[in-house]
Amino acid sequence: MNFTQMHExxxxxxxxxxxxxxxxxxxxxxxxxxxxxxxxNFLRSRxxxxxxxxDRILAAQRLTVDELLPAxxxxxxxxxxxxAGAVPVVSHTTALFEPVIRPSAVQLMLHxxxxxxxxxxxxxxxxxxAWQRFVAIRVSPADALPMEPLxxxxxxxxxxxxxxxxxxxRPNRPNLYAVRHGAHLxxxxxxxxxxxxxxxxxxxxxxxxxxxxxxxxSPSDLLTGRVALILNEI
Numbered sequence: 001m002n003f004t005q006m007h008e009x010x011x012x013x014x015x016x017x018x019x020x021x022x023x024x025x026x027x028x029x030x031x032x033x034x035x036x037x038x039x040x041n042f043l044r045s046r047x048x049x050x051x052x053x054x055d056r057i058l059a060a061q062r063l064t065v066d067e068l069l070p071a072x073x074x075x076x077x078x079x080x081x082x083x084a085g086a087v088p089v090v091s092h093t094t095a096l097f098e099p100v101i102r103p104s105a106v107q108l109m110l111h112x113x114x115x116x117x118x119x120x121x122x123x124x125x126x127x128x129x130a131w132q133r134f135v136a137i138r139v140s141p142a143d144a145l146p147m148e149p150l151x152x153x154x155x156x157x158x159x160x161x162x163x164x165x166x167x168x169x170r171p172n173r174p175n176l177y178a179v180r181h182g183a184h185l186x187x188x189x190x191x192x193x194x195x196x197x198x199x200x201x202x203x204x205x206x207x208x209x210x211x212x213x214x215x216x217x218s219p220s221d222l223l224t225g226r227v228a229l230i231l232n233e234i
Contacts, residue, residue, distance in 0.1 A: 001134040003051075005101050005130065006054075006065070006068055007054070008127065008130060009068040009099070010049075010054060010068055012041060012061075012097070012099055012195075013063065013067075013068065014028070014043060014057070015097070016097040016098075017061070018043075018135075019096075019097060020097075020183065021183075022089055023061070025039050025040055025043070027029070030130070032053075032056045032060050033056070033144040034053070036054075042160065044216045044217075045127065045188070045216055046216070049211070051067060056123065058150065066104075069197050083146055085109070085112035085113055085114045085115065085116050085117060086159060087109070087110045087111075087117075087134045087135065087136050087137070088101050088105075088107075088109060088110075088114075088133050088135055088136065089108045089109065089137065089138060089156060090105050090107060090136070091105065091137070092184070092185035092194070093141055093183075093185075095135045095137050095159060095161075095178050095185060095224060096183075096224055099130060099132065100131070100132050100216055101132050101135060105118055107138075110136045110156060110158065110231075112190070112229075114193065117134060117228075120160060120228055121163075121229050122161050122162035123165040123169075124161075124165070125164060125220045128162060131162070132161070133160060133161055133162045133176075134158065134160060134228075135158075135161060136156050136158070136159065137185065138154060138155070138158060139152075139154065139155045139156070139157055140153065140154075140232065141152070141153035141154070143159055143186065143187065145203060145206070146187075146188070146201035146206040147187050147201060147202045147203065147205050148185075149202070149230060150202045150230065151187060151202070152232040152233065154233050155226050155231060156230075156231040157187060157226060157229070157230050158207065158227065158228050159178045159223060159226070159227055159228070160226045160227075160228045161225035162225070163175075163221065163228075164219075164220040164223040164224055164226075165223075166190065166192055166219055167222070174189045175190070175226050175227075176188070176227040176230075177190045177223050177226055177227070178200060178223075178226075179222055179224065180221075180222045180223075180224055181199070181211065185224060186199070187199060187227060188201060188209070189201075189202075190219070192219045195211050195213050195215075196210045196213065197211040197213060197222055198208070198210055198211075199211065
């Protein structure tokens with residue numbers, strides 16, 4: 001892993017801690033002595049840190065370089081070649097925030113026909129290309145209701161985290177996305193208008209939601225990925 005990759009893994013780890021409520025920009029500023037603007041620019045990928053600055057943040061957060069290294073999967077646990085069709089089913093939090101899926105985070109494996117994912121087209125931002133591509137989640141009854149009858153309770157949704165673009169995957173057919181809504185993952189159709197991400201349900205009994213974005217944010221920051229497959233229980 002080179003310096004740029006380590007730099008990005010540190011940024012993502014800090015963002016995960018902020019999303020989970022265990023860290024804030026102001027707290028990290030106090031711990032390290034950096035200004036809040038300096039840290040915010042780093043977290044928004046608007047500037048890079050020096051090695052000395054990275055060391056100060058690692059020490060403040062009691063992180064080691066080893067913890068930023070990608071976890072090596074156990075032999076035979078899941079294939080490194082995604083064309084084999086084995087996809088880890090993980091928690092919503094893991095799908096949202098973990099670039100590399102650790103073996104301990106895998107709830108079970110979803111087995112698809114070999115080569116089933118080989119032709120799936122990607123459209124990812126540069127940062128997202130470093131993430132493990134396919135994950136799957138189980139959809140709770142409460143999360144399924146706004147998307148019924150497309151998504152039923154206890155369905156498994158396969159997410160392509162290398163597709164965080166709002167461009168349609170197929171002409172005249174809206175993409176279904178896994179979207180980060182605060183610290184929660186939600187399944188919705190999405191479009192972007194006037195600095196707001198508009199989230200639309202399938203079930204008209206549920207309201208349309210508007211996510212107001214910061215000037216530095218882009219829609220791709222909130223799109224975890226395109227839902228490429230839904231497996232509803234019969």
